[in-house]
Amino acid sequence: xxxxxxxxxxxxxxxxxxxxxxxxxxxxxxxxxxxxxxxxxxxxxxxxxxxxxxxxxxxxxxxxxxxxxxxxxxxxxxxxxxxxxxxxxxxxxxxxxxxxxxxxxxxxxxxxxxxxxxxxxxxxxxxxxxxxxxxxxx
Amino acid sequence: xxxxxxxxxxxxxxxxxxxxxxxxxxxxxxxxxxxxxxxxxxxxxxxxxxxxxxxxxxxxxxxxxxxxxxxxxxxxxxxxxxxxxxxxxxxxxxxxxxxxxxxxxxxxxxxxxxxxxxxxxxxxxxxxxxxxxxxxxxxxxxxxxxxxxxxxxxxxxxxxxxxx
Numbered sequence: 001x002x003x004x005x006x007x008x009x010x011x012x013x014x015x016x017x018x019x020x021x022x023x024x025x026x027x028x029x030x031x032x033x034x035x036x037x038x039x040x041x042x043x044x045x046x047x048x049x050x051x052x053x054x055x056x057x058x059x060x061x062x063x064x065x066x067x068x069x070x071x072x073x074x075x076x077x078x079x080x081x082x083x084x085x086x087x088x089x090x091x092x093x094x095x096x097x098x099x100x101x102x103x104x105x106x107x108x109x110x111x112x113x114x115x116x117x118x119x120x121x122x123x124x125x126x127x128x129x130x131x132x133x134x135x136x137x138x
Numbered sequence: 139x140x141x142x143x144x145x146x147x148x149x150x151x152x153x154x155x156x157x158x159x160x161x162x163x164x165x166x167x168x169x170x171x172x173x174x175x176x177x178x179x180x181x182x183x184x185x186x187x188x189x190x191x192x193x194x195x196x197x198x199x200x201x202x203x204x205x206x207x208x209x210x211x212x213x214x215x216x217x218x219x220x221x222x223x224x225x226x227x228x229x230x231x232x233x234x235x236x237x238x239x240x241x242x243x244x245x246x247x248x249x250x251x252x253x254x255x256x257x258x259x260x261x262x263x264x265x266x267x268x269x270x271x272x273x274x275x276x277x278x279x280x281x282x283x284x285x286x287x288x289x290x291x292x293x294x295x296x297x298x299x300x301x302x
Contacts, residue, residue, distance in 0.1 A: 036241065039237045039238075043235075047262060047266055050270045059281075060208070064207050067205055070205070071203055079196070079202065086188060127197070134203060135201075
């Protein structure tokens with residue numbers, strides 16, 4: 001194994017991190033990872049949601065039975081998670097547009113990420129209060 | 139491996155610095171550029187469409203508990219919500235398909251795997267868009283005989299009854 005050249009902190013042999021990985025971590029990478037995961041999650045839900053809505057063409061009874069599945073507490077929590085994913089994907093998407101089109105976008109991309117997180121909390125708190133009240137006190 | 143000498147012809151020829159070059163020789167179209175632009179344009183539209191959809195369906199009235207066949211009939215008896223949901227369906231499905239296409243291209247390394255995953259993706263997308271569009275346009279909000287909707291009662295009143 002090659003010896004470390006930057007000897008600020010001596011690291012025990014065998015516990016060193018692999019050098020020169022492609023991704024640098026921090027806000028830029030993690031927002032990308034979260035954007036990707038939330039996007040794929042929303043995509044699969046969209047597929048299910050179009051098909052469950054399509055049962056309106058069968059009969060009112062069938063649709064009400066299918067959509068009734070969304071009204072139990074477990075699904076209610078799932079909906080909260082899904083809306084959380086949608087809101088993050090939407091806000092981070094606006095951040096990506098700003099990084100692409102606004103001259104200061106790349107310079108301020110970290111601050112923009114924390115702006116996304118803050119705005120996500122601001123939107124999710126009232127949503128969760130209203131939605132979880134609907135789910136658990138009906 | 140081979141008997142080729144180090145630094146021989148398998149390395150690409152080194153150009154002189156700043157020599158002019160063409161960025162894309164493989165394609166003649168700007169397809170990927172339009173895809174990139176579509177993701178941003180549809181994304182902005184979807185923020186409005188999806189947030190509106192979530193607010194009306196989950197935040198008003200009884201929230202999730204108000205959603206039943208009658209609720210859908212009430213919305214889709216109006217062209218406003220038909221157009222809203224149609225735009226949302228097409229933009230979200232195409233935006234999502236292009237996103238998943240990118241994910242497949244990134245992670246599926248074998249050519250055949252990549253090809254068949256994308257074929258499955260495009261098939262699913264076609265089914266969702268066709269089924270969804272048909273449902274929005276062929277839906278009859280008065281299919282429930284007990285419907286209390288205005289338009290259903292108006293239509294019902296023109297039908298001759300046993301008393302006249």
